Amino acid sequence: MILTGVLLAVVGLGLVGWFAARGRARLLYTGRGSMHSMPSYHGWHMALWIIVPALLAWMAWSFMMPGLVDGAVLASPAAAQFPPDAMSRAAILSEARTVASNPNAAVFNPLSATLAEPMRAAQQRFGLIGGLIVLIVALAGGGYGLTRVRAGFPARTQVERAVLGVLLLASLMAILTTFGIVASLLFEAGLFFKDVSPIAFLTGTHWAPGNAGGENISDNFGAVPLFWGTIYIGAIIAMLVAIPLGLMSAIYLTQYASSKVRKLLKPMLEILAGIPTVVYGYFAALSVAPMMRDFAASIGMANPSTESALAAGMVMGVMIIPFVSSMADDSLAAVPRAMSDGSLALGATRSETIKRVLLPAALPGIVAGVMLAISRAIGETMIVVMAAGAAARLSLNPFDSMTTVTYQIVQLLTGDQEFNSPKTLSAFALGLVLFIVTLILNIIALRVVKRFREAYE
Amino acid sequence: MSNAVWQTPEAVRRLAKRHAAERRFRLLGLSAIVLSLAFLALLLVIMLENGLGGLDWQFLTGSDSTNADLAGVWGAAKGSLLTMLVTLVLSFPMGVLSAVYLEEFAPRARWIEWIEVSINNLAAVPSIIFGLLGLAVFINTLGMPRSSPLVGGLTLALMTMPVIVISGRNAIKAVPPSIRDAALAVGASKVQTVFHHVVPLALPGILTGTIIGMARALGETAPLLMIGMRAFVVTPPGGITDPSSVLPMQIFLWSDEIDKAFVQNTSAAIIVLLVFLLAMNGLAIYLRNKFEVRW
Numbered sequence: 001m002i003l004t005g006v007l008l009a010v011v012g013l014g015l016v017g018w019f020a021a022r023g024r025a026r027l028l029y030t031g032r033g034s035m036h037s038m039p040s041y042h043g044w045h046m047a048l049w050i051i052v053p054a055l056l057a058w059m060a061w062s063f064m065m066p067g068l069v070d071g072a073v074l075a076s077p078a079a080a081q082f083p084p085d086a087m088s089r090a091a092i093l094s095e096a097r098t099v100a101s102n103p104n105a106a107v108f109n110p111l112s113a114t115l116a117e118p119m120r121a122a123q124q125r126f127g128l129i130g131g132l133i134v135l136i137v138a139l140a141g142g143g144y145g146l147t148r149v150r151a152g153f154p155a156r157t158q159v160e161r162a163v164l165g166v167l168l169l170a171s172l173m174a175i176l177t178t179f180g181i182v183a184s185l186l187f188e189a190g191l192f193f194k195d196v197s198p199i200a201f202l203t204g205t206h207w208a209p210g211n212a213g214g215e216n217i218s219d220n221f222g223a224v225p226l227f228w229g230t231i232y233i234g235a236i237i238a239m240l241v242a243i244p245l246g247l248m249s250a251i252y253l254t255q256y257a258s259s260k261v262r263k264l265l266k267p268m269l270e271i272l273a274g275i276p277t278v279v280y281g282y283f284a285a286l287s288v289a290p291m292m293r294d295f296a297a298s299i300g301m302a303n304p305s306t307e308s309a310l311a312a313g314m315v316m317g318v319m320i321i322p323f324v325s326s327m328a329d330d331s332l333a334a335v336p337r338a339m340s341d342g343s344l345a346l347g348a349t350r351s352e353t354i355k356r357v358l359l360p361a362a363l364p365g366i367v368a369g370v371m372l373a374i375s376r377a378i379g380e381t382m383i384v385v386m387a388a389g390a391a392a393r394l395s396l397n398p399f400d401s402m403t404t405v406t407y408q409i410v411q412l413l414t415g416d417q418e419f420n421s422p423k424t425l426s427a428f429a430l431g432l433v434l435f436i437v438t439l440i441l442n443i444i445a446l447r448v449v450k451r452f453r454e455a456y457e
Numbered sequence: 458m459s460n461a462v463w464q465t466p467e468a469v470r471r472l473a474k475r476h477a478a479e480r481r482f483r484l485l486g487l488s489a490i491v492l493s494l495a496f497l498a499l500l501l502v503i504m505l506e507n508g509l510g511g512l513d514w515q516f517l518t519g520s521d522s523t524n525a526d527l528a529g530v531w532g533a534a535k536g537s538l539l540t541m542l543v544t545l546v547l548s549f550p551m552g553v554l555s556a557v558y559l560e561e562f563a564p565r566a567r568w569i570e571w572i573e574v575s576i577n578n579l580a581a582v583p584s585i586i587f588g589l590l591g592l593a594v595f596i597n598t599l600g601m602p603r604s605s606p607l608v609g610g611l612t613l614a615l616m617t618m619p620v621i622v623i624s625g626r627n628a629i630k631a632v633p634p635s636i637r638d639a640a641l642a643v644g645a646s647k648v649q650t651v652f653h654h655v656v657p658l659a660l661p662g663i664l665t666g667t668i669i670g671m672a673r674a675l676g677e678t679a680p681l682l683m684i685g686m687r688a689f690v691v692t693p694p695g696g697i698t699d700p701s702s703v704l705p706m707q708i709f710l711w712s713d714e715i716d717k718a719f720v721q722n723t724s725a726a727i728i729v730l731l732v733f734l735l736a737m738n739g740l741a742i743y744l745r746n747k748f749e750v751r752w
Contacts, residue, residue, distance in 0.1 A: 160648040167562060170554035171572050174622070177615050178575040181586060184593035245489045252486025265490055272497055274734060276676025278705040279727050282712045283500050286507075286720070321493050349475055351482035372581070379583020381679035382705075386712060406585050410682055413592065431589045435582065442581045 002127035021046030037156040049145035054138035061130040072122040188428035207392035225392040229402035234377035241317025246324025273322040281386030284315040307389030310398040331365025368448040375441035508724025525718030536701030543610020552621025580619040588683025604700040624666020628659040661748035668741040
């Protein structure tokens with residue numbers, strides 16, 4: 001609480017410093033060329049010297065404070081009757097912390113109630129000390145900044161150096177995120193593979209994480225049915241819908257439609273890509289799945305299930321259409337005009353030109369686009385969660401209910417179980433597989449697209 | 458003689474066949490588009506048919522409830538609003554600054570290539586993976602409050618940032634070098650050139666990309682499912698650390714209800730979400746048309 005207030009005070013001080021330094025710098029101005037930097041750069045230099053060191057001190061103190069508070073509480077007389085083992089000590093302390101910040105919180109251990117008062121006192125005390133330290137650092141930084149306000153001081157270069165530092169930090173965020181993804185997936189999956197052998201996980205055909213445990217734990221984590229369901233729904237059914245429709249749409253829009261029609265139809269097609277996946281999922285579950293079930297019943301299947309791979313795959317395919325279409329659009333546009341003109345000049349019709357000249361020439365780009373579309377389809381979650389079902393089975397029948405990697409990740413992580421069981425950890429192992437597969441698909445596809453572009457330039 | 462070859466009955470028939478094939482192909486293309494758009498129309502019509510009846514004041518201002526008649530969408534909408542706020546505050550400055558650095562200042566070096574590769578890959582990583590990251594890092598390691606807009610916003614910000622960086626770089630690239638040369642020629646420093654001239658000119662493009670990225674984040678469900686934003690929230694969240702739900706999550710939760718009355722609520726919530734998305738995309742198109750400069 002105190003520390004938040006201190007932060008606001010530091011920002012206020014920075015503002016004051018900005019005006020003060022600018023004002024002083026203005027007094028130094030005696031004519032053209034009398035100063036190295038404009039007065040406002042002196043203001044920024046001052047403000048940075050106030051805020052940055054104080055912020056660093058604030059972060060260091062907020063990092064250290066919980067430990068100091070705990071130490072002080074443990075040294076208080078009320079803590080003398082603590083149980084000796086570290087586990088229950090930590091539990092009582094964290095409970096006392098909750099009570100200290102919220103007096104109405106439920107208490108399980110009576111000891112923590114008695115500790116709440118010393119805890120609050122210690123928090124107050126260390127908060128005050130920390131606040132004072134931060135303020136002193138801010139004032140010291142400001143004092144130093146003020147001594148720098150001189151006519152010859154290169155305030156602008158200093159400030160610009162700081163700006164470049166901030167820019168660099170911002171762009172490092174992307175690497176940090178990638179690193180965070182890889183590290184967290186590898187770490188949690190590593191814990192999982194301590195219990196379950198990776199070979200059993202990647203080649204086993206029996207998936208039943210619910211009754212996993214004891215000796216034969218590896219037998220229940222065979223992920224092949226999930227991989228099959230993912231491929232069947234995302235890479236086969238969805239692509240059977242998306243490739244013909246997307247490709248033909250792109251051909252019509254680029255080769256036949258007048259520019260007026262194209263301007264009208266293309267954004268409408270793109271709306272399909274902007275609809276949230278949860279809406280598609282609901283549509284699949286509400287309308288498409290019952291239709292598929294009735295259709296399956298009408299062709300004589302016994303007990304067709306409402307959740308079918310076909311419904312999920314079809315809706316997913318429709319979602320991917322604009323994606324395939326725009327990728328195909330780009331690759332068709334990259335084919336040099338002279339090639340199709342030559343074919344037309346020889347007397348071939350438009351469709352013959354498209355089939356014999358344009359499509360073969362654009363094929364690498366189209367294949368890369370399809371690979372990107374597949375990587376998108378297998379990572380798609382909400383549609384399969386709402387329409388594909390939970391049964392892990394190896395089946396070729398599109399009317400069967402099937403499950404996918406993403407469905408299982410959701411299923412495994414949304415229950416109320418403890419975090420470190422093999423069951424929850426297996427979700428991270430599945431996530432790791434998904435991440436690696438989509439990464440490989442993307443890298444190959446992007447490389448193909450790049451080489452393909454270069455070939456025609 | 459030479460003319461006659463083209464007018465033999467056989468040649469005429471062959472030509473007619475080829476033209477028929479041409480017409481068939483053209484029709485096939487048209488029907489592909491019509492089929493795709495028909496699907497879109499079907500989706501919208503079904504949602505409107507089911508949901509329009511449920512759109513009333515009670516629905517727009519209420520919060521979640523076990524009773525379908527009393528349940529409303531405001532609690533979830535407020536959760537979405539707070540989450541988007543966190544996402545915007547984090548991803549917009551980060552994305553713009555990083556785009557500026559990569560486009561204007563970055564040296565040609567190995568590690569810069571790594572940054573570019575990881576940005577391009579992050580833009581294609583499945584969203585559920587970001588959810589796993591949020592769960593492992595923000596909740597389990599840093600101990601942030603579960604189901605809160607804070608964690609949701611952080612996770613979505615990581616997801617939205619690459620989109621903003623990519624569109625920002627394209628917008629900055631589109632500013633002609635003559636602008637930079639002019640500023641440098643009258644004595645501006647590199648930083649001044651970029652922040653006084655290049656960025657303001659690129660801003661419409663950057664904003665368009667940001668709005669599109671935010672619209673995607675607004676419709677995202679899977680990563681938020683991972684970090685537990687499926688709380689049953691009867692009162693709208695008061696701050697970014699309170700447990701809350703978001704619009705797409707509310708749709709997902711209602712779609713799971715067995716009670717038939719929730720079908721109307723789900724469809725109505727979908728209409729509300731789609732209206733929001735439509736408004737955001739419309740704004741993006743408006744901005745692009747109004748401020749876009751053709752050099």
